[in-house]
Amino acid sequence: MGHPGRHRPLKSSLRDPERPQGAAPLIPDGLDATLVLLRHGQTQFIAEKRFQGQMDGPLTRLGERQSELAGIRLATPHVSPPLPIPDTAPFRIVHSPLGRALRMAEIVAAAMNAAGRAAPPLRPDAGFLEISQGKWEGLKETEIEARFGDTLAGWRRWPSRVHAPGGESLDQVRARVEASLAALLAEMAEGSPRGTLDRDQVLGYSDAAHQSPRWSLVVGHGGVFRVAACALLGLPAEHFWNFDFGLAEITVIEIRAGRAVIRALNLGGHLGSDGATADPETAGNRRGAL
Numbered sequence: 001m002g003h004p005g006r007h008r009p010l011k012s013s014l015r016d017p018e019r020p021q022g023a024a025p026l027i028p029d030g031l032d033a034t035l036v037l038l039r040h041g042q043t044q045f046i047a048e049k050r051f052q053g054q055m056d057g058p059l060t061r062l063g064e065r066q067s068e069l070a071g072i073r074l075a076t077p078h079v080s081p082p083l084p085i086p087d088t089a090p091f092r093i094v095h096s097p098l099g100r101a102l103r104m105a106e107i108v109a110a111a112m113n114a115a116g117r118a119a120p121p122l123r124p125d126a127g128f129l130e131i132s133q134g135k136w137e138g139l140k141e142t143e144i145e146a147r148f149g150d151t152l153a154g155w156r157r158w159p160s161r162v163h164a165p166g167g168e169s170l171d172q173v174r175a176r177v178e179a180s181l182a183a184l185l186a187e188m189a190e191g192s193p194r195g196t197l198d199r200d201q202v203l204g205y206s207d208a209a210h211q212s213p214r215w216s217l218v219v220g221h222g223g224v225f226r227v228a229a230c231a232l233l234g235l236p237a238e239h240f241w242n243f244d245f246g247l248a249e250i251t252v253i254e255i256r257a258g259r260a261v262i263r264a265l266n267l268g269g270h271l272g273s274d275g276a277t278a279d280p281e282t283a284g285n286r287r288g289a290l
Helices: 061-075 099-114 141-157 170-189 222-233 237-242
Strands: 033-039 092-095 122-124 215-220 250-256 259-267
Touching: 033 061, 033 170, 033 222, 061 099, 061 250, 092 099, 092 170, 099 122, 099 215, 170 215, 170 222, 170 237, 215 222, 222 237, 222 250, 222 259
Parallel strands: 033 215, 092 122, 092 215
Antiparallel strands: 033 250, 250 259
């Protein structure tokens, strides 16, 4: 038998009878932890309704303010209504290398430091780059519909089979996302006690002693977060469009003894606290475009 405080190596198959049903292979056995996914704020591309992909563009003034508000919210998770994350500093802050995600991560880390939470060093990870949209990048939606209408329609209906000309397929994206998630989760598992599923699984009945001691923040993009959600939940790529991630909104995925559970999806109450999304030019554009 292995040491009870150590995690077993990652397995490559869900057929392992010791793994809980619904646990993705990239999650270490018995891991208790929390991942927070935070999409960047509004960019100039989004304000202009252009497909962005891996092209870079600065945050708008609104995007900067959205980032500040998200940072304050994550730095004060205990404020009512509380966020379902540990009331501590994050174990890791990982971000897409693109400038809009880096800037968001910098603003969030500054808010945490100002609140006395000693944010860890920021770490870029190319696995969390936005999906490459090839020839669509930089074009407005109307231009893409005119030039690539059939392909765009296929992407919106069958994302696992159709992608932008010159861009990435979801299989390619998932390979890099899973590698980055697996590495981050393995770090979070190292030296932490193993969790167990032999405890209450229904909210309201949980034992506070089992709350995860570590949480990490990933700052990235809507498209890549859809892929990450599918990977963590063990879902095929066909479920890509079943998830959505709003600009500067907070999603919390708790890992319970190796099984991912969505605790919160697109929390955005912090964005309305001072009218950050009240501008009629931008209020309806919190999703961005894909």
